[in-house]
Amino acid sequence: MSVPSPVELLQTLVRFDTSNHGDGRSAGERECVLWIAGLLRAAGWEPQLLHRQDAPDRLNLVIRVPGSEPDLPGVLVHAHTDVVPVEPEQWSVPPFGAVVAEGYVWGRGAQDMLWSAACMVHTLLAWGAEGTRPRRDVVMAFVADEEDGGAYGAQWLARDHPDLFEGLELAIGEDGGMCQTLTGLDERRVNVYTINAGERGTMHLRLRATGTSGHGSRPSGQDAVSRLVGALHRLSSHRWPLTMSTVVRAHYEQLAAALGHPLDSADEESMGGFVDWLGPEVAGPMRWTIRPSATPTVLRAGYKVNVVPGESIAEVDVRCPPGTVELVDQTLRELLGDQVEWEYTTRGAPLESPITGEWWEAMVACIHRHDPEGIVIPGCMGGGTDNKAFAPLGMDTYGFTPAPPDPQGRVAAGYHGVDERVPVSQVEGGSRMLRDFLEHV
Ligand SMILES: [Zn+2]
Incomplete structure (x- = not known):
C-alpha cells in the first residue's frame, strides 16, 4: 500500500x-x-x-x-x-x-x-x-x-x-516546538522553538446572588443584581501579582537572551517593556502566563425593566499559572465576599513539567537534528x-x-x-x- x-x-x-x-x-x-x-x-x-x-x-x-x-x-x-x-x-x-x-x-x-x-x-x-x-x-x-x-x-x-x-x-x-523566526535587538534572525512545559490551570466559577424581588421604583441597594455586580467589579478590577513559576521565568529569560534584549524578570516594568517590544504577534499568550486572570463571561438576571429580580447568576473564567492555586483560592474568597454564593464548576490544576532531564533533552535533540542553530526554550500555555x-x-x-x-x-x-x-x-x-x-x- x-x-x-x-x-x-x-x-x-x-x-x-x-x-x-x-x-x-x-x-x-x-x-x-x-x-x-x-x-x-x-x-x-x-x-x-x-x-x-x-x-x-x-x-x-x-x-x-x-x-x-x-x-x-x-x-x-x-x-x-x-x-x-x-x-x-x-x-x-x-x-x-x-x-x-x-x-x-x-x-x-x-x-x-x-x-x-x-x-x-x-x-x-x-x-x-x-x-x-x-x-x-x-x-x-x-x-x-x-x-x-x-x-x-x-x-x-x-x-x-x-x-x-x-x-x-x-x-x-x-x-509547541514549532519554529518561530524572530529578529533580535541587533537585527540578527534567530529560529526559536518554544516547547510548552507548563499550562495555566483552568478554574471556572459560578456565582449566584439573591435578594428580595420587588418594584423597580423602590431600590433597596440589597438586591441580587447589585450584589453580583459588586462582587464581579471587585474581581475584574483586581490587580493580580506577578507570579513566576520555574517554566515561566525560564521562558521569559531565555527568550530575552536569545533576542539580546535586556530583562529583569523580577521587575514588572521590565517584563511589560519586553512583552511590548515583542508585540502581540510574537508574544502571543505569554503576557497572560505571569499572573492569574479572572474574566467574567456569563451574566444572567432579570426579565422586565421595572421588576427587581430575586436572583442573578454569573460565570467567571479564572486561569492560574503553575504554583498559584492557593493564592487564587484565597484571593477569590476575599474578593467575592459574603454577599454571593459561589462554586467551582471546573477546577483543573496547572501543569509544570521538568525542563531538564531525559525527555526534555530528547525533544531538544530532535529539533537540533533538523536545525542545529535553533534555540529551544520552554514556554507556558495561557489556556489548557x-x-x-x-x-x-x-x-x-x-x-x-x-x-x-x-x-x-x-x-x-x-x-x-x-x-x-x-x-x-x-x-x-x-x-x-x-x-x-x-x-x-
Ligand atoms: Zn486544539
Whole structure:
C-alpha cells in the first residue's frame, strides 16, 4: 500500500466537519475516527475504538505500537479530532474545503490540530509499510471533545481506561516546538522553538446572588443584581501579582537572551517593556502566563425593566499559572465576599513539567537534528489542553508538535478564527520531525 502524504491526510481530515458546539452536543467525530481506523487497519494495525456508553458518536481511537525495548517507559502522543465552529460567511475559502493554495492548507482545524493528527497517522502508516518499530512503546490517541473540555474524550479515557496508558511516562500534544523566526535587538534572525512545559490551570466559577424581588421604583441597594455586580467589579478590577513559576521565568529569560534584549524578570516594568517590544504577534499568550486572570463571561438576571429580580447568576473564567492555586483560592474568597454564593464548576490544576532531564533533552535533540542553530526554550500555555487529563496518570506532559521554519516565512494563522491555515512545509516537515522524535526518544 502506498502511504498518502501528510498533506493529503490533512485534507481529508479537514473535510470531516467535526465542529464542537459544546453543551455535550456531538461534534460528529465518529466518521473522522472511522476513516482513520480504516487506514490503520489496512496498514496492519489494530486500533481500539472507544466511546462513552451514552455517546456512540463521540468516538475515540487509541493504538499502542509495541517498542523494540519494552522495558523502557513509553510515550503518549495525542491529538483531538474536533474543531471549533465556523462563521463561513467571513471566510474567503470554504472552511471544510481543504484548499491547498499559496503554500498553505486552508480550513477549520488545519492548525488546531488536524495537522498534528495527520503527522501521527502518517507516522503509523509509514511504520506499517516499512515494518519500522520505535524503541519504546508508543501510544497514539485521537480523542473527541477537546474543544469543550474532553468529557467525551481525554478526560473520560484517562479516568475510565487508565490501562490503555499503562507504562507511559511522557505525553506530548498540542502545541509547541514549532519554529518561530524572530529578529533580535541587533537585527540578527534567530529560529526559536518554544516547547510548552507548563499550562495555566483552568478554574471556572459560578456565582449566584439573591435578594428580595420587588418594584423597580423602590431600590433597596440589597438586591441580587447589585450584589453580583459588586462582587464581579471587585474581581475584574483586581490587580493580580506577578507570579513566576520555574517554566515561566525560564521562558521569559531565555527568550530575552536569545533576542539580546535586556530583562529583569523580577521587575514588572521590565517584563511589560519586553512583552511590548515583542508585540502581540510574537508574544502571543505569554503576557497572560505571569499572573492569574479572572474574566467574567456569563451574566444572567432579570426579565422586565421595572421588576427587581430575586436572583442573578454569573460565570467567571479564572486561569492560574503553575504554583498559584492557593493564592487564587484565597484571593477569590476575599474578593467575592459574603454577599454571593459561589462554586467551582471546573477546577483543573496547572501543569509544570521538568525542563531538564531525559525527555526534555530528547525533544531538544530532535529539533537540533533538523536545525542545529535553533534555540529551544520552554514556554507556558495561557489556556489548557488535553495534557491536563493525562498528567494525573503520572506522565510528564509537554506541548510538543515540532515543525521546521517555512522557507518563505509563512506561519500558521486563523486559529479559532477566520481563514485558518497551516503552511504545507509545517505539515511535511512536522511529520518528519514527529517520526524522527519517536524513533530516537
Ligand atoms: Zn486544539
